[in-house]
Each structure stands twice: as structure tokens, then as C-alpha cells.
Amino acid sequence: MAGEGRPSTSLQRTPRKDIGSRANPWIKSGDGHDDGDNSLGHGLFSQQDTHQGNFNDLRTLGDLCVDSNHHAGMTEETLALLQLRKSASASPIPAGAASGADLALLAAEAESSIAGRRRRWLRRYGLAAAGGALILFWLLAAVLAPDISPYPPDVVHVAGRLAPPSAAHWLGTDELGRDVLTRVLYGARTSLMVGFVVVLAGAAFGSLLGAVAAYIRGWAEEALMRATDLMFCFPPIILAMAIAAALGIGTRNTVIAMLVVWWPKFARLARSVVIGQRSQEYVAAAQTVGFGPAHILLRQIVPNAVGPLIVLVTLDLGNAILVFAGLSFLGLGVVPPTPEWGSMVSEGRELVSQWWVATFPGLAILSVVMGFNFVGDGLRDWLDPHARRR
Amino acid sequence: MLRYVASRLLIAAVMVVLATLVIFLIANTVPGDPVLTQLGDIAANNPVIVAAYRHKWGLDLPMWDRYWIFLVGLIHGDLGISISSQRPVLDDIAQYAPATIELSTVAFVLSLLIGLPLGVIAAIERDSWIDHLARAMSLIGVSSPTFWLAFIMLAVFYGWLGWAPGPGQIGADQFPPPVVTGIMLIDAPLAGQWDTFWDAAAHLVLPSIVLASATLGLITRTTRAAMLEALSQDYIRVARAKGLVRRAVMLGHALPNAMLPVVTLGGLAYAQLLTGTVLTETIFSWPGLGRYTFQSAEFLDFPAIMGITIIVAVVYVVVNLLVDLSYALLDPRVMRR
Numbered sequence: 001m002a003g004e005g006r007p008s009t010s011l012q013r014t015p016r017k018d019i020g021s022r023a024n025p026w027i028k029s030g031d032g033h034d035d036g037d038n039s040l041g042h043g044l045f046s047q048q049d050t051h052q053g054n055f056n057d058l059r060t061l062g063d064l065c066v067d068s069n070h071h072a073g074m075t076e077e078t079l080a081l082l083q084l085r086k087s088a089s090a091s092p093i094p095a096g097a098a099s100g101a102d103l104a105l106l107a108a109e110a111e112s113s114i115a116g117r118r119r120r121w122l123r124r125y126g127l128a129a130a131g132g133a134l135i136l137f138w139l140l141a142a143v144l145a146p147d148i149s150p151y152p153p154d155v156v157h158v159a160g161r162l163a164p165p166s167a168a169h170w171l172g173t174d175e176l177g178r179d180v181l182t183r184v185l186y187g188a189r190t191s192l193m194v195g196f197v198v199v200l201a202g203a204a205f206g207s208l209l210g211a212v213a214a215y216i217r218g219w220a221e222e223a224l225m226r227a228t229d230l231m232f233c234f235p236p237i238i239l240a241m242a243i244a245a246a247l248g249i250g251t252r253n254t255v256i257a258m259l260v261v262w263w264p265k266f267a268r269l270a271r272s273v274v275i276g277q278r279s280q281e282y283v284a285a286a287q288t289v290g291f292g293p294a295h296i297l298l299r300q301i302v303p304n305a306v307g308p309l310i311v312l313v314t315l316d317l318g319n320a321i322l323v324f325a326g327l328s329f330l331g332l333g334v335v336p337p338t339p340e341w342g343s344m345v346s347e348g349r350e351l352v353s354q355w356w357v358a359t360f361p362g363l364a365i366l367s368v369v370m371g372f373n374f375v376g377d378g379l380r381d382w383l384d385p386h387a388r389r390r
Numbered sequence: 391m392l393r394y395v396a397s398r399l400l401i402a403a404v405m406v407v408l409a410t411l412v413i414f415l416i417a418n419t420v421p422g423d424p425v426l427t428q429l430g431d432i433a434a435n436n437p438v439i440v441a442a443y444r445h446k447w448g449l450d451l452p453m454w455d456r457y458w459i460f461l462v463g464l465i466h467g468d469l470g471i472s473i474s475s476q477r478p479v480l481d482d483i484a485q486y487a488p489a490t491i492e493l494s495t496v497a498f499v500l501s502l503l504i505g506l507p508l509g510v511i512a513a514i515e516r517d518s519w520i521d522h523l524a525r526a527m528s529l530i531g532v533s534s535p536t537f538w539l540a541f542i543m544l545a546v547f548y549g550w551l552g553w554a555p556g557p558g559q560i561g562a563d564q565f566p567p568p569v570v571t572g573i574m575l576i577d578a579p580l581a582g583q584w585d586t587f588w589d590a591a592a593h594l595v596l597p598s599i600v601l602a603s604a605t606l607g608l609i610t611r612t613t614r615a616a617m618l619e620a621l622s623q624d625y626i627r628v629a630r631a632k633g634l635v636r637r638a639v640m641l642g643h644a645l646p647n648a649m650l651p652v653v654t655l656g657g658l659a660y661a662q663l664l665t666g667t668v669l670t671e672t673i674f675s676w677p678g679l680g681r682y683t684f685q686s687a688e689f690l691d692f693p694a695i696m697g698i699t700i701i702v703a704v705v706y707v708v709v710n711l712l713v714d715l716s717y718a719l720l721d722p723r724v725m726r727r
Contacts, residue, residue, distance in 0.1 A: 230408055237668050238702060241687040242416045322535050326669055329537045330684060345538050349673065352549035362538030369533035
């Protein structure tokens with residue numbers, strides 16, 4: 001039998017034909033590297049959700065042959081029968097079909113039909129697509145806020161304060177008579193901007209630091225570990241309060257405080273991923289060829305390592321928005337009267353009967369963060385080589 | 391093993407000291423002045439009073455002298471005297487800490503009780519309705535802002551439906567029991583005040599649900615992912631081939647191996663719960679460390695801020711250490727590096 005069908009390319013799409021029903025007993029998983037790091041490493045993808053996909057690219061028995069040497073001791077018929085059993089639960093098989101191999105072919109064909117693949121894609125990535133739509137909606141709202149909001153955000157109209165949702169004010173008015181809908185739309189600008197700045201800057205800085213430290217090893221890596229340990233001791237709120245006490249409140253200072261807290265996470269993750277990569281053969285090969293360490297790190301390792309980082313960036317965008325809203329809620333984030341979702345919830349905190357003042361900004365936060373979480377989950381499923389062929 | 395523990399303890403101690411240094415440096419570049427927040431307007435305009443106040447609180451000493459005094463006091467277990475409450479910071483913390491411990495522990499136990507079985511079942515019955523329900527619940531819990539969820543809970547269950555009692559640890563009509571541990575759920579039965587006990591338990595329901603929502607999501611997802619990975623291992627195949635009952639395979643073989651990342655993340659989640667109650671306590675008027683933290687930051691109460699930083703750092707460091715140790719215990723491969 002020929003060797004492995006496809007060589008390892010970037011993103012390590014080593015084909016794993018994970019055939020079988022629930023417990024996948026035919027899988028030999030396992031990372032093959034032990035980075036000894038207790039916290040974030042240890043096979044990051046494996047700690048997360050894995051989808052059972054019927055998303056199986058096996059179209060012909062020929063593909064089964066290619067990968068049968070992954071499963072020591074299993075013959076092609078066994079594989080075909082397993083394929084049959086799985087697809088029997090997925091799609092109907094016409095009665096009276098003849099041999100096992102024919103059934104397997106039929107089943108494989110039925111699986112690869114357009115409608116079947118669309119269903120599979122929807123089941124797998126439907127939530128992620130919904131999340132993406134949510135995020136797109138809020139991005140548009142943030143960009144188009146001045147054009148689509150019915151009232152200016154800062155105009156105080158005390159006579160019409162605390163009006164319930166009506167035709168004139170779709171989401172009601174707050175304590176100073178400002179339109180809640182307008183302020184929610186404008187608040188999207190602040191929140192999204194802060195989220196993107198904090199996470200992208202923190203990710204860039206942190207991952208670079210972590211990757212370089214992991215590649216250099218030695219004292220640099222130890223120093224990085226201890227530094228990130230130290231930073232982990234501070235919950236973001238406490239550090240933000242300290243920095244706010246020192247530098248004053250305001251969006252800029254809060255962003256600084258959040259940046260200080262945000263980069264260690266990425267440094268740790270980048271470190272664990274690069275550790276997983278640095279012992280691979282292609283790194284040794286590149287070193288033998290004579291590439292310098294900068295080239296190896298940037299051009300060889302990083303493309304393979306960037307998957308989990310992207311997932312964490314997406315998930316953390318939602319997290320950063322949550323933290324910033326929390327800080328604004330406590331009065332540490334934006335300076336009033338800048339509209340911001342957290343401070344709006346804080347203003348409406350005592351108004352239980354006028355529930356709309358605090359509810360709608362919170363719903364906005366919830367929807368944005370859920371959107372980012374869905375997209376992050378979908379990205380993780382898409383990029384995870386283990387989950388791909390289950 | 392002993393060397394491992396000793397080295398980690400030493401590093402932990404250094405971490406705590408470094409953490410206090412960082413916070414001290416930050417808090418002392420403050421342009422605002424604790425003096426002004428404590429004295430009234432008239433007194434603050436009188437330079438004699440201001441100078442006397444500064445001298446009393448040692449605010450006129452250079453920064454490093456203050457830090458040195460603080461460190462010496464730390465070694466003796468003295469965290470200084472809070473500027474706003476005029477009591478030793480340690481007393482303040484000892485008064486407020488039990489309430490936070492009570493709330494965080496109840497929330498953590500709640501999230502474990504619901505999250506662990508949900509995660510296990512979601513892994514076993516993959517892609518079933520339980521799986522989707524678990525994922526939806528965990529995502530919503532993780533995505534919702536705590537302060538908003540607290541408000542919604544209060545508005546719906548207290549304001550609108552009237553099922554749950556309002557903010558606070560016990561109702562205004564109850565006499566607080568004598569302080570033994572500081573934890574209401576323990577002190578009240580010890581004093582025989584059973585109606586206070588039920589009142590305290592009722593007041594705990596909403597805040598612990600709010601706190602547990604995020605942790606629940608984390609534990610469910612971690613358990614599910616860890617179980618899925620454990621279920622794909624070879625030894626599960628062997629166990630089934632041996633003919634073991636499904637429950638024995640799941641609970642006896644897969645689950646113990648899946649517990650490792652759950653323990654790690656669960657420990658960190660507990661530390662986060664202990665130190666991250668600021669928002670919840672503020673909304674529910676819970677007399678705990680979170681609310682104390684916020685008030686000290688508001689009043690620029692340096693000794694209190696430093697004291698809280700130490701507590702937070704110690705909690706994180708201790709929990710990290712325990713998690714690492716448990717990791718070494720649960721997985722012998724770690725020690726065999």
C-alpha cells in the first residue's frame with residue numbers, strides 16, 4: 001500500500017479517518033508532545049469542544065484504501081462496513097441493495113449529495129454563521145450610528161424622561177430624557193473600538209513575546225513564565241481600579257489598564273503552541289538548511305501556530321467588551337455623557353420599574369459577546385485538525 | 391516531590407511581594423490625594439490640618455520609606471490601618487472575607503453540581519438535545535455581563551414576581567447571629583436561629599446563580615471536551631471489548647481521566663470567583679470583599695487597597711499552587727519529566 005496519501009502541510013491537516021459512531025473507538029489520538037506546561041497548553045484544541053461531523057470527505061472506496069494503513073489490522077471491508085453503519089443512520093438506503101461494498105458506495109454517494117453537504121455544513125457552522133451575522137449587524141450599527149439613529153445621543157430632554165418604549169422612542173428614554181436606542185447604537189462604537197484595540201494590540205504584543213521566548217528557550221522562557229504568572233495574579237478589575245486611581249478615569253486609561261492585563265494570556269498560548277511546533281521535523285530541517293532563527297520563527301512556525309491564536313482572539317473580543325462594560329459600570333471606564341453600554345446599565349440599575357433603561361444595553365452586550373463566542377467556536381472547529389473528520 | 395513544593399512556595403512568596411510592589415507603584419503615582427477625600431472641604435483648605443493629617447498617616451514620607459514600612463508590617467502580619475474606616479485593614483478584611491467566601495463557595499458548588507453531570511452527559515450523548523442545551527446554556531452564561539444579569543434577576547424575581555428576597559445578606563427584620571465563622575449559613579444554625587438560616591439561604595439564591603452562570607459554562611464545556619477526548623482513547627475500546635457495562639466504562643474509566651483539565655480549570659475558576667465578586671456584590675449589597683475593594687478604590691484608601699491586593703495575590707498564588715500539586719498527583723507523568 002502506498003504511504004500516507006498527503007504530506008503534512010501547514011495547519012497540519014493530517015487526514016484522520018474517524019469512522020464509527022459515538023465513542024470513536026478506532027481513533028488513536030494523543031498529541032505526541034508533552035510541553036509540561038500545566039496551565040494553558042496541553043493540546044489546546046483537545047480541551048475544547050469537538051464536533052461530531054458527518055462531514056466526511058470519503059467519496060470513494062479508494063479513499064478508504066489510502067488511509068487504511070492508519071488503522072492497523074483493519075481490512076477494507078471492515079472499514080466499508082463501518083462507513084455503511086454510520087451512513088445508515090444518516091441517510092436512507094434503498095432496500096434490497098446487494099453487497100456490502102455496493103451499499104458502502106451508495107451510502108457514500110448519498111452523503112456527498114449537495115443537500116446532504118449543505119445540511120452538514122449548516123449543522124456544523126450554522127451557529128457560527130449566526131454569530132457572524134450578529135457581529136456584522138453591530139459593526140454596521142457602530143459605523144452608521146450617526147446616520148440611522150433617530151435622535152442625537154446627548155440631547156437632554158428632562159420633560160420626556162423615563163418614557164416607556166413607544167413609537168417615538170423605540171426603546172424608551174432614560175433618566176435625562178435621552179433616547180435609549182440612539183445611545184445603544186452609539187455605545188456600539190465605543191465598545192467595539194475598545195474591544196478591538198485591546199485584544200488586537202494585546203494579542204500582537206503577547207504572542208510575539210511568547211513565541212520568541214518559546215523559541216529561544218532558556219532564561220527568557222522562564223522569565224516570561226514568571227512574568228505572566230505575576231500578571232495572572234491581578235484580576236482586570238483590580239488593576240484597572242489601581243490604574244484609574246493613578247491616572248484618572250477615562251477610556252484611554254482604561255484601555256491601558258486592560259492592555260496590561262490582556263497580553264499574558266496570549267503570551268502563554270503562543271508559548272505553548274510554539275513549544276508544540278519547535279520539536280517537529282520541519283524545524284530541524286529548516287535549521288539544517290541554514291535558515292536563521294527569525295526566518296524559521298516567522299515564516300515556518302507561525303503559520304502553523306496561528307490557528308489557536310486566532311480562535312483566542314475572536315473569543316477574547318467578546319470578553320474584552322464584557323470587561324470594559326463592567327469597568328464602565330463601576331464608573332471607571334468612559335466619562336459621562338459618552339454613551340457606553342456598561343455605564344448605561346449602571347444608570348438604570350436602580351430603576352427596576354423602568355426596566356428598559358438597563359435591559360436594552362445589557363441585551364446589546366449579550367448579543368455582541370454571544371456573536372463573538374459563536375464565531376470563535378466555529379473557527380475552532382474549522383481549524384482543529386482533530387475535529388475535522390469526526 | 392518535596393523539592394517541587396518548596397520551590398513553588400518560594401516562587402509564590404516572591405510573586406506576592408512583587409504584586410504588592412506593582413500596586414504600590416501604581417497607587418502612588420496618583421495625582422489625587424487621600425487626604426482630600428477624607429477631610430472635608432474646610433479642613434482641606436487649612437494647611438496646618440492637612441500637614442498634621444499627612445504626618446499622622448505617614449503620607450509625607452518618601453515613597454520607598456512607606457513601602458519599607460509596609461513590608462516590615464507585612465512580615466509581622468500587620469497590614470496597616472485603613473484610612474476610611476480607621477480600623478486595621480486586617481480587621482476589615484476579616485470582617486468582609488467570610489461573606490465573599492460563602493457566596494463564592496456556594497456559587498462554585500452550584501456550578502459543579504450542574505456543570506459536571508451536564509458535561510458528562512453531553513459528551514456521552516453527543517449531538518443530542520442535551521448536548522445542544524448544554525452548549526447553549528454555557529454560551530449564554532459566559533456571554534452575559536454579570537452586572538446586567540444581576541439586575542435582570544433582581545428585576546424579574548424580586549421586583550416583578552416577588553419570589554426572591556431583595557439585596558443584602560439577610561433581611562432587615564432578622565437579628566444577625568453571633569459571629570463564629572462569619573459565614574451566615576454556619577453561624578445561624580450554631581446559634582439556633584433557623585429562620586435566619588432560611589432567610590440567609592434565600593438571600594443567597596440570586597447572587598450565587600448570577601455568579602455561577604459564567605463558571606457553569608466553563609465547567610460544562612471543559613468537562614464535555616475532556617470526556618470526548620478520554621472517550622476516544624484506546625483503553626475505552628479495550629474496556630468495551632472486555633464487555634464492561636457502559637456505566638462502568640464511562641464512570642470508572644473515562645471520567646477519572648477526564649477530570650484532569652476539569653480540576654485545573656475548576657481551581658482557577660474558584661480563584662476567579664473568590665476575587666471577582668466586585669460587580670455582583672455591588673448590586674446585591676453583599677457585605678463582602680468585592681464591595682470593600684470598590685469602596686477603597688473610590689476613597690483612595692491606600693492601606694486597604696494594598697491589603698486587598700495582597701489577599702487577591704495570595705488567593706491566586708495558593709490556588710495555582712494547589713492546582714499544580716493536584717495535577718502532579720493526578721497525573722504521574724508530570725513528575726517524571
